[in-house]
Amino acid sequence: MKEVFMGRAENCLAAPVIRSLKARAKQLRRHVLRMAERVGQGYVGQGLGIADLLAVLYFHEMRYDATRLDWPDRDRFVLSIGHYSIGLYAALAEAAILPIEELDTYGADGSRLEMCGSETTPGFEINGGSLGQGLPQAVGMALGVRLDGRPARIFCLLSDGELQEGATWEAALAASHYRLDNLFAFIDCNNQQADGPTEKVMSIEPVEDKWAAFGWQVQRIDGNDIASILAALEQALAAQDKPHAMVLDTLMGKGVPLFEQRAKSHFIRVDAAEWELARKQLEESNKEMDKNG
């Protein structure tokens, strides 16, 4: 399957668009479970939580050529949070940038699909994982493509934990100083980080006020609702002269109640017997979402 995504549907809020993106998100979640089950543990919650955003970006908004990853005019997805790689592998496989079967090598010795993602994998624009480095590099890319007069846009995914790193705010300042309206920062607010809930570890709220104070165009939305993400993107694209921040409230483990309800945790271990239930629950919650959508 060769797919080249050259942009978005005209009426992007039309029901068929939303329906097809929901189907993509479903598929991404299936891929996430497939990978996680093989290693029995990991960043499953993050992969499930971010699937809706990745579906919208990779199958609606971003312009890229799966057969030509170095196309200079491509939109760039910058994964600052390397441990979310499981989510991006799912999207890259679905976008035919990675062979689907390769997902079975996730985390294995010698595999390109590392637990903490890097440029070892095709489709990764930076080496993420040393958290707080994504936004500075995204600012550099946004400046770079603008200097070259390219239409490319930069979509950077950060986490709520990364809002505690000083470098994120240094970059935020630079982005608004240079009026980088080709830069989009998505902040995954799942209220979790390594030592527990973000609000307990080091509170970061009110998040949207901070970005606004730094000169960004800001929206805060339900990051697990595809229609909301689409609508917010529309608004962001219409706003010029400022970089765009989209604060996403997401649910770790979204789509699998077993993981949604579990003491939410940065890194989970799952018993071998639980995977079948997880898969079943995902299919059930997919049906549920279909009904409601």
Place this chain on the structure above:
Amino acid sequence: MGDRTGGASNTGVTGTLLSSDTSEAETTALAPFGRALVRAAERNPRILGLTADLGRYTDMHVFAERFPERFIQVGMAEQNLLGVAAGLARTGFIPFAATYCVFATRRAYDFFAIGAALARANVKVVAGLPGLTTGYGGTHQGIEDLALMRALPNVVVIDPCDATELEQTVAIIADYNGPVYLRLLRGQVPVVLDSASYRFELGKAKLLREGSDVALISTGLMTARALEAATRLAKSGIKAAVLHVSTLKPFDSQAVLSLLENVRNVVTVENHIITGGLGSAVAEVVAEVGLRIRLKRIGITDCFCASGSIPYLVKRYRLDPESIAAAARTVLGAAEGN
């Protein structure tokens, strides 16, 4: 915590890495750093524990549970972690700040260099995931931290071998007034040294095994593998000495020179790149006094390492006992050829 994961049930897969590699050890101790810090803090009320969102992953959580009011969580902000630690030291506290090697050095180096080293502030940095004790690749493997820290004036740099030494070290640096960089082994940590007979001394190397054919000079967890290599060499009649250098700075030149006075075939062994760490320190000392030796340095050669399970990485980058033994044989072979 302390559950060993990424182990036998999941060989060949990057693990959760909550524990230091225990592949060569029969006995282990749980969270020796956290427990030793609690003991030190029971004696000394000025001791504080800090972390940057890695309490669960550095055994600092043991301290946090025992002394919640003396635990400071700064969030994922390593520059702030070491800056705050420096400020606390200036108000007379003894902050132990725990994060990973890579973040303490690469991210927060300037904050430690100025806030602690230049100021001679009483800051203890406790740095997890030294060298190849994590399978997370270039972003997480602290392969050049010892070189960076050795280069800083006023700083004591320690890479302990096992749980026994780590516990003893914590007690001693709590009483030492000045900046310290301590490499951490976490979770289930191997016990290699006998706690009844071994005594860690700041700045002193320890001869763990006598031998007249070849000297294995090692640091950190590599000492366990050097001892294992020495046992293997003994089977083929090669007598290998093992000198364990846990304090890399100040460097115990005297111990190195007095061993090499008699044993001129040398292998240095470190869980670190071979430039700027133990191998370099030995070469510097030996070259300055003009001693003629044959030297092979075991460690990571000039590269960032891959992702994967620890046993896979240890083999791939030749940090296993067999590679140490092979290096010793090479050095000896060269000696015979002379």
